[in-house]
Amino acid sequence: KGKKRIILVDCGVKNSILQAFLRRDITVIRVPWDYDFLSEKTDGILISNGPGDPRKCELTINNIKRAMAKNIPILGVCLGCQLLGLAAGAETYKLKYGHRGQNQPCLEVGTNRCYITTQNHGYSIDSNTLKEDWREWFFNVNDQTNEGIIHISRPFFGAQFHPEASPGPDDTEFIFNMFLRVIS
Template sequence: VCTYPLIGNYGIPDNERTNGVYKNFESESIHIRALIISDYSTEYSHWSATRSLGDWLQENKIPGIYGIDTRMLTRKLRDKGTMLGKVIIDENPDVDFEDPNMTDLVSEVSIKKPVEYKAGKKKVVLVDCGTKNNIIQAFLGRNISIKRVPYNYDFACESCDGILLSNGPGDPKINKKTIENARKAMEKNTPILGICLGSQILALAAGADTYKLKYGHRGHNQPCNEMGTKRCYITSQNHGYAVNADTLAEDWRQWFVNDNDGTNEGLFHISKPFFAAQFHPEASPGPDDTEFIFDIFVRALK
């Protein structure tokens, strides 16, 4: 559901690739089930646009609907929390709802076989739970080679300098194989960075617990305090689950806390090279606000 009233006026850019990944898109395809907007602009104008939003949705077989009072719908979601919904074309009120959080969403968005992106001598294994392309670009830009592997790949046995657990959709507890492999990698003291879903997977591998948020954190304006400092960062987030900080073991600490609701936004081990951020450092609502997290991880690589 898009809250901004006018959607589509910028159009969609082309499929140009840089370093083997899409330059203008964060994934290889659209991963939403449907798009709901208020007012759709059939005419678009942007120097990089090559097609309309409608054409792009049709290419990917994604249904879209406009003429909906999305602000009213947003108020309902704000008051009731995250709700199941469905776009239907008849007046039959007897609708079966599928809860996506009960399914293995990560298996739908993860790659099926390993892919390598060459840069420098240091190599990071990126566990693809639905990774954003800009995460790959962030490490290639730091001269770090990437081996991108499926979510159920036995990455704990991989020869590498570090492991990156990516973002992704759904309930983290469903990803039992990824959690198990993360736990094995931790036993080897391999440097690990978790981003978004990866933060939750790392916490679960360390014995902590996660839970579902009523509303979730969505948007580019989530304030996060870095614990032990007087710094607050505006972060980009899109997640519906969080780590229960009260369940962290004694040798783990909270790194960041959400200033809106006090929930956990990052964690680290006090003596081993394990780090995690619940937000997206690569999204950079400002110039490069929290990309220092990548730099800390790079310095920790073997």
């Protein structure tokens, strides 16, 4: 029983993501991808990674839209980031070559910070379709495709790479800490 309570929308979550929040003394309520998670009391929503085409998860996208309307903090990881993007009105597309492995360089937009990330996704958000109140947060240095989005004034953000990086570097776990700050 942690101090804060988050809903983890399980779209195929890696155990390492769950463990990353439990280590931070967070109560995690894990629900299936198609569950109406707005019926639960929560301080924030974590949309997990998972396989496949994000456009096929219409129930989850609609639930994310409803959560955004209530201004509930949301973090999307991998597929979860793509679902957040779709809920925000952006478009996704299938990458010619999926991003797989532990050595994908991602640049944080507006900084000189480049992170070596762990990735396993075959779809991406089209940054050109982001609405005016959203911005690209990270991009892949290898092919310049989107690797993260963030709302400019509301507590919604996501990364298409794995911040918990199991296996791999943990340089981007600050994203989980950032999420915990906005739910406090």
